[in-house]
Amino acid sequence: MNDECIVEINGLWTCFGETVVHRDIDLSVHRGEVLVLVGGSGSGKTVLIRQMLGLETPTRGEVRVFGHSLQAAEPAELARTRNRWGVFFQGGALFSALSVFENVALPLRERRQLDEEMIRDVVVLKLEMVGIEAKHANKMPAELSGGMVRRVGLARAIALEPELLFLDEPTAGLDPDRSEAVVKLIEALHRELRLTVVLATHDLDAMVALSDRVAVLVEQRLVAVGALSEVVAKEHPFIRNFFLSDRGRRALQAAKEPLPGIARA
Ligand SMILES: Nc1ncnc2c1ncn2[C@@H]1O[C@H](COP(=O)(O)OP(=O)(O)O)[C@@H](O)[C@H]1O
Numbered sequence: 497m498n499d500e501c502i503v504e505i506n507g508l509w510t511c512f513g514e515t516v517v518h519r520d521i522d523l524s525v526h527r528g529e530v531l532v533l534v535g536g537s538g539s540g541k542t543v544l545i546r547q548m549l550g551l552e553t554p555t556r557g558e559v560r561v562f563g564h565s566l567q568a569a570e571p572a573e574l575a576r577t578r579n580r581w582g583v584f585f586q587g588g589a590l591f592s593a594l595s596v597f598e599n600v601a602l603p604l605r606e607r608r609q610l611d612e613e614m615i616r617d618v619v620v621l622k623l624e625m626v627g628i629e630a631k632h633a634n635k636m637p638a639e640l641s642g643g644m645v646r647r648v649g650l651a652r653a654i655a656l657e658p659e660l661l662f663l664d665e666p667t668a669g670l671d672p673d674r675s676e677a678v679v680k681l682i683e684a685l686h687r688e689l690r691l692t693v694v695l696a697t698h699d700l701d702a703m704v705a706l707s708d709r710v711a712v713l714v715e716q717r718l719v720a721v722g723a724l725s726e727v728v729a730k731e732h733p734f735i736r737n738f739f740l741s742d743r744g745r746r747a748l749q750a751a752k753e754p755l756p757g758i759a760r761a
Pocket residue numbers: 512515517535536537538539540541542543544
């Protein structure tokens with residue numbers, strides 16, 4: 497990992513009418529790291545990811561990705577920037593009318609000039625990387641288990657060989673075993689593809705397993721950003737409730753580094 501900033505958010509405000517979702521947010525994501533964005537339901541994690549994708553417009557402030565301001569970029573430059581990231585939206589967000597194959601092929605068809613044979617090879621390879629056998633390629637999303645939907649969503653997110661991957665709640669709604677399998681898959685993809693990852697989640701186990709750094713979003717602000725050990729040590733009511741409840745403590749026991757006040761598993 498180095499200090500090169502892949503995403504830089506400066507003085508970001510997001511307001512929807514009277515509702516303030518983000519108040520003066522500063523955040524950098526460094527090349528190669530997994531930054532986990534945590535916060536309660538409705539705290540603005542998804543909207544912050546949408547800001548990093550240029551899908552929302554800041555009320556104030558700026559978002560830069562790969563050094564380009566999303567607000568100031570020309571359409572052609574924005575398109576080139578978009579080609580360098582992959583996105584997994586909450587729940588997998590597969591197109592229900594498209595087969596597994598066509599879901600993964602979609603970004604290739606939209607963004608690359610490839611012939612059918614090349615598309616086929618890339619789709620089969622990406623499905624293989626997420627542990628889905630080619631024989632499932634013609635299935636429809638409704639025929640898949642929750643875990644498989646996540647895998648196909650991840651295959652689609654890495655179809656364009658991105659440098660940067662945005663994952664919104666990749667484990668939400670999965671039972672613990674399936675959730676752990678998806679976390680292991682994300683870990684493997686991060687390692688093998690040398691990705692920079694921004695992951696929004698309220699899943700403590702996923703956060704503990706994957707995070708290089710954690711950013712905590714509470715009441716419109718980032719109240720802590722840093723290594724898990726630094727964040728856990730911060731005096732803040734939300735942090736105490738979220739990380740140091742019984743459930744939180746159990747999850748933190750699996751941390752790679754010793755944490756203040758937490759016995760190791
Ligand atoms: N397009 C929108 N218009 C108005 N309010 C929105 C819009 N999108 C999100 N919000 C509000 O922004 C807040 C943060 O939402 P969200 O980012 O989805 O939270 P999280 O992902 O942390 O659960 C919520 O109160 C939500 O209702």
